Amino acid sequence: QVHLVESGGGLVQAGGSLRLSCAASGTLFSSYAMGWFRQAPGKEREFVATITHTGGATYYADSVKGRFIISRDNAKNTVYLQMSSLKPEDTAVYYCASRRLIVGTLASEYDYWGQGTQVTVSS
Secondary structure, eight states: EEEEEEOEEEEEETTTOEEEEEEEEEEEGEEEEEEEEOOTSSSOEEEEEOOTTTTTOOOTTTTOOOOTEEEEEETTTTTEEOSSSSSSOEEEEEEEEEEEOOOOOGGGGOEEEEEOEEEEEOO
């Protein structure tokens, strides 16, 4: 089992940057692919980014390509989401999630979820 705790959310101005962290505890963190999802009020939870269990490959939603970077440090059992050039439409609760070995873009594919951290981007 993997337990996930997100941190780093907050209020930023459009064009600013923010780094989210997700600390994992449990068994064999390095065996899990990790993903970031977000959910804005009244909308479905959507895929943001994912990274393979080794960190060797990353995948991004079209809406964040070139602006967000996902990374992981398996020695620290932590995954990060570096967000730059933030836009008001990035405002959402951001969730960290994990799944065994294989990356995916669907929320239903992930087994464990953090509690979420609020990101608000002002214009």
